[in-house]
Structures are given as structure tokens and as C-alpha cells.
Amino acid sequence: MNVLLVEDDTSIAIVITAALEAEGFSVSHCQTLAERDSMLREGRFAALVTDVMLPDGDGIETIDRVREHHPQMPIVILSAQNTLDTAVRATDTGAFEYFPKPFDIDELARTVRQAAGAAQGQTIGEEPVIEGLPLVGRSAAMQSVFRMITRVLRNDLTVLILGESGTGKELVAEAIHQLGHRRSGPFIAVNTAAIPAELIESELFGHEKGAFTGAVARHVGKFEQAAGGTLFLDEIGDMPMQAQTRLLRALQSGTVRRVGGREEIRLDTRIVAATNKDLEPEIAAGRFREDLYYRLNVVPINMPPLRDRPDDIDALARHFLLHAANEGLPRHQLTPQAGELLSRQPWRGNVRELKNFVYRLALLAREDVIDVESIVPLLAQEQSGANGESTGGSAPYGEGRAHGASASIDAAVEAWLAATRPASGTIYGSAMAAFERPLFAQVLRETAGNQLRAAQALGINRNTLRKRLGELALDPEEFARRP
Numbered sequence: 272m273n274v275l276l277v278e279d280d281t282s283i284a285i286v287i288t289a290a291l292e293a294e295g296f297s298v299s300h301c302q303t304l305a306e307r308d309s310m311l312r313e314g315r316f317a318a319l320v321t322d323v324m325l326p327d328g329d330g331i332e333t334i335d336r337v338r339e340h341h342p343q344m345p346i347v348i349l350s351a352q353n354t355l356d357t358a359v360r361a362t363d364t365g366a367f368e369y370f371p372k373p374f375d376i377d378e379l380a381r382t383v384r385q386a387a388g389a390a391q392g393q394t395i396g397e398e399p400v401i402e403g404l405p406l407v408g409r410s411a412a413m414q415s416v417f418r419m420i421t422r423v424l425r426n427d428l429t430v431l432i433l434g435e436s437g438t439g440k441e442l443v444a445e446a447i448h449q450l451g452h453r454r455s456g457p458f459i460a461v462n463t464a465a466i467p468a469e470l471i472e473s474e475l476f477g478h479e480k481g482a483f484t485g486a487v488a489r490h491v492g493k494f495e496q497a498a499g500g501t502l503f504l505d506e507i508g509d510m511p512m513q514a515q516t517r518l519l520r521a522l523q524s525g526t527v528r529r530v531g532g533r534e535e536i537r538l539d540t541r542i543v544a545a546t547n548k549d550l551e552p553e554i555a556a557g558r559f560r561e562d563l564y565y566r567l568n569v570v571p572i573n574m575p576p577l578r579d580r581p582d583d584i585d586a587l588a589r590h591f592l593l594h595a596a597n598e599g600l601p602r603h604q605l606t607p608q609a610g611e612l613l614s615r616q617p618w619r620g621n622v623r624e625l626k627n628f629v630y631r632l633a634l635l636a637r638e639d640v641i642d643v644e645s646i647v648p649l650l651a652q653e654q655s656g657a658n659g660e661s662t663g664g665s666a667p668y669g670e671g672r673a674h675g676a677s678a679s680i681d682a683a684v685e686a687w688l689a690a691t692r693p694a695s696g697t698i699y700g701s702a703m704a705a706f707e708r709p710l711f712a713q714v715l716r717e718t719a720g721n722q723l724r725a726a727q728a729l730g731i732n733r734n735t736l737r738k739r740l741g742e743l744a745l746d747p748e749e750f751a752r753r754p
């Protein structure tokens with residue numbers, strides 16, 4: 272069986288060809304769309320494996336030309352642009368499979384074998400593509416999230432999104448809605464943990480007038496409001512038992528009944544649920560219904576914590592800087608070293624914490640180009656818990672790791688070493704000088720520039736202080752309080 276490979280990167284083409292040949296295929300290779308079209312006219316191929324960005328155009332946009340003459344031919348798409356948008360564009364073509372680069376070459380070869388074996392082709396999706404979804408993720412872990420998203424867009428399978436707080440669960444739910452076949456309907460999000468237990472059923476299922484004291488009018492519940500669209504049930508792990516039972520009944524029967532009502536209303540909504548709780552222990556402890564878990568967990572999507580995908584951090588930080596600027600904050604850029612430093616932080620509050628941090632940075636940074644020096648003090652604050660509300664999340668992190676002030680000094684030292692890289696043999700001297708400057712500045716601030724009191728507080732000789740201040744170009748006058 273012959274496979275046509277369209278790939279302009281010769282070294283990648285060589286590797287793929289070898290893997291496909293090992294799988295028993297013969298491979299015809301070309302580098303442009305024009306060559307692709309002419310080879311397809313002339314030869315017979317069991318499958319097409321194509322890159323997206325080619326010298327004479329886009330491998331996805333021009334797939335219609337292939338489909339016209341070869342409607343049944345399985346197509347496997349390879350792409351270096353690992354955005355959700357590309358994943359969706361690729362699957363919208365009805366491609367057999369989409370591989371973001373870098374990919375596992377053996378998996379690719381196996382997939383082509385499967386595709387050629389099945390050789391049944393698929394129809395071209397009719398759905399237009401929504402550009403510019405704000406889901407950033409180039410890590411392998413996020414690429415598999417994107418793949419899962421593309422698999423549920425044309426069906427109504429229930430999706431359960433699992434992951435720590437701030438990992439992007441709600442954003443993924445929105446993406447499923449906006450890109451899916453129900454996008455013209457509403458997206459209704461309910462935080463089940465935020466609703467008082469006694470109101471939850473009425474919130475979800477609605478109530479009839481007079482159903483209970485205070486029910487002065489009929490209320491249409493979230494299930495009905497979401498008709499034709501998507502219902503996002505957030506924090507499902509915190510739902511009270513009784514509401515769980517009613518939810519299960521609704522999912523089983525495909526109908527809801529308003530509280531105090533008799534009419535059975537057919538469900539017409541895709542359900543996406545999410546939780547940051549590990550549901551299995553909740554089930555074991557009798558706090559979450561096992562049968563409901565199985566009902567919801569049809570398609571699980573696991574959101575990896577940010578610390579497990581450091582490859583995403585630089586791109587996310589740049590994305591948020593851009594957003595901050597679009598929202599009227601000063602426009603900044605990030606140096607590669609600064610991006611690298613951010614990528615090494617734990618971000619216990621995940622993407623939410625990073626986002627808040629970047630917005631604060633955008634607000635506070637004085638330079639247009641943000642380098643390590645602007646980040647270190649803010650990071651130190653972040654890690655000493657000064658911005659506790661922004662760290663969010665209950666996720667356990669790094670047992671045995673230093674906390675509080677010592678953690679912030681650790682982080683500052685690590686960042687400083689990474690950024691300045693003093694020559695071997697000079698590290699101690701440079702580090703002491705780097706540490707002395709902010710230390711002296713702080714003590715001078717506290718003593719309003721009084722050198723005698725500063726020297727006493729520091730426990731050093733006044734002349735030594737004066738000499739060091741000169742060497743460090745610190746002017747005590749600057750710390751004198753102005754009236």
C-alpha cells in the first residue's frame with residue numbers, strides 16, 4: 272500500500288518515511304501542495320499524511336481539493352502550530368487523526384496503518400471554524416486535552432472535567448460549547464457549591480408557583496434555561512446528596528420536573544460537569560454517589576496542574592500580558608530569561624495565579640521590556656503569601672518545600688543566580704553585594720536615611736556603612752523623609 276507524505280521538512284520526512292516503511296507501506300514524498308495535487312492525480316494512495324504549513328499554502332485549507340477527487344481517502348494531519356484552533360480545523364476536515372508536533376513516530380505509523388485498514392473515509396465537517404479561542408497550551412498534556420475537546424464537538428456525550436482549581440476547567444467547558452454543534456444555544460454555568468443546599472433543586476430544575484413558601488412565581492431552572500445549549504455544572508463534587516439524587520434521576524430519564532410541578536420536560540442540553548475534588552475518595556466516604564459519577568464520567572478530561580506543564584508558562588504569560596494591554600494596562604514584553612524564570616515557579620494556584628501575577632506585573636513594571644529584575648521582588652511577595660488570595664487553590668504542593676519568607680529568599684537567590692550567572696570564583700562577592708543593596712536600602716528607609724541609626728540597627732561600624740553605601744551608589748539622602 273502506498274502512502275503520500277506531504278512534508279517540507281526533509282529530516283522529519285525521512286524519519287516518517289522510515290517508520291511507515293517499517294509498518295509495511297511504500298511512501299511517496301513531496302514538499303508542496305502543487306506536487307501533492309499532481310501526485311494525487313497520477314497515483315493511487317491508501318492514505319495521505321500531510322503537514323499544515325507548506326511553502327505554497329495551508330495543508331488544511333486546501334483539503335477540499337483532495338476530497339473532491341478522493342472522498343474516501345483517510346487523511347492524517349501533522350502540525351507544528353499546536354493551538355486548539357488548528358486541532359479543531361484539522362478535525363473539522365474529517366481527518367482521520369491529527370498529530371501536533373512533536374509526536375510519537377510509532378504512534379503515527381500505527382495510526383496510518385489503522386486509517387488505511389479502515390479506509391472508509393469520513394465526511395467533511397460542515398461546521399465553520401471559530402478563530403482565536405483563548406485556550407493556550409503547547410505542552411503535550413494540553414495537546415491531549417485539545418484532542419479530547421475535538422472528539423466531543425459533534426456529539427452530546429457528557430463530559431467530566433477534572434483538575435485542580437485554576438487549571439482552566441471552565442474555559443474548556445466554554446470551548447466545548449463555543450466550538451461544538453450546540454454553539455448557537457446558550458451556555459449556562461452553575462456553581463453548585465455556591466448555591467445553598469435548600470435552593471439547589473429549585474435552581475437546577477425550577478419550581479412552580481406556590482411549590483414552597485416564598486415561591487411566589489414560576490421559576491425556570493438552569494436545565495430548562497440551557498435548552499439547545501450547554502449546561503456547565505461546576506464544583507459537582509460539592510453537591511449535596513439530595514440534589515445528587517435528583518440530578519441522577521434527571522440524567523437517567525432524560526427529563527426534568529420542576530419542584531412542585533407535574534409536567535415532565537425533556538432535556539435538550541449537553542452536560543459538562545467539573546470538579547477539583549478527587550471523586551473516588553468522596554465516593555468511598557459516602558459523600559458522592561457512585562452511580563452519578565459513572566453517569567457523568569462518560570468522557571473524562573483531565574486538566575494537568577500548571578507545574579506539570581512548564582512548557583506552557585511562557586506562552587501563557589505572554590498571552591496574559593497581551594490581554595492586560597488590551598484591557599488598558601500598560602503594554603509590556605517579556606524577555607526570554609523572565610519567561611524562563613516564570614516557568615520554574617510552582618504556581619500552586621495554577622493558571623489563575625499566573626494570570627493574576629502577570630496582570631499585577633503589567634500594572635507595576637516600569638520598563639516596557641520586563642526582565643528578571645522586575646519579576647523577582649513580585650515573585651518573592653507571591654511566594655511569601657503576601658498575595659494569598661491570588662494563589663488560590665487547595666492543591667497540595669511539593670511536600671517538604673520551604674514556605675513563607677525563607678521560600679521567597681530561596682526563590683530570589685535562585686532567580687538571581689540564573690539571571691546574573693557571576694563568573695566562577697566571584698559568586699560569593701557578587702551575591703553579598705546584591706543582597707547588601709536592598710538590605711541597606713530597607714534599613715535606611717526605616718531609619719529615614721539616618722546613617723548612625725542604620726549602622727546601629729545593622730550592627731556595623733558607621734564608617735563601614737558609609738564606605739559601602741558609596742560603593743553601592745546608595746544615597747542616604749534619598750531615604751530622608753520629605754516633609
Ligand SMILES: Nc1ncnc2c1ncn2[C@@H]1O[C@H](COP(=O)(O)OP(=O)(O)OP(=O)(O)O)[C@@H](O)[C@H]1O
Nearest residue numbers: 405406407435436437438439440441442547622623
Ligand atoms: N489554557 C489557558 N489559556 C488561557 N487562559 C487560561 C487557560 N487556562 C486557564 N485560563 C484562565 O485562567 C483562569 C482560571 O481558569 P478557570 O476559571 O477556567 O479554572 P477552573 O479550573 O475552572 O478553576 P476553579 O476550579 O477554581 O473553578 C481564567 O481566567 C481562565 O480564563
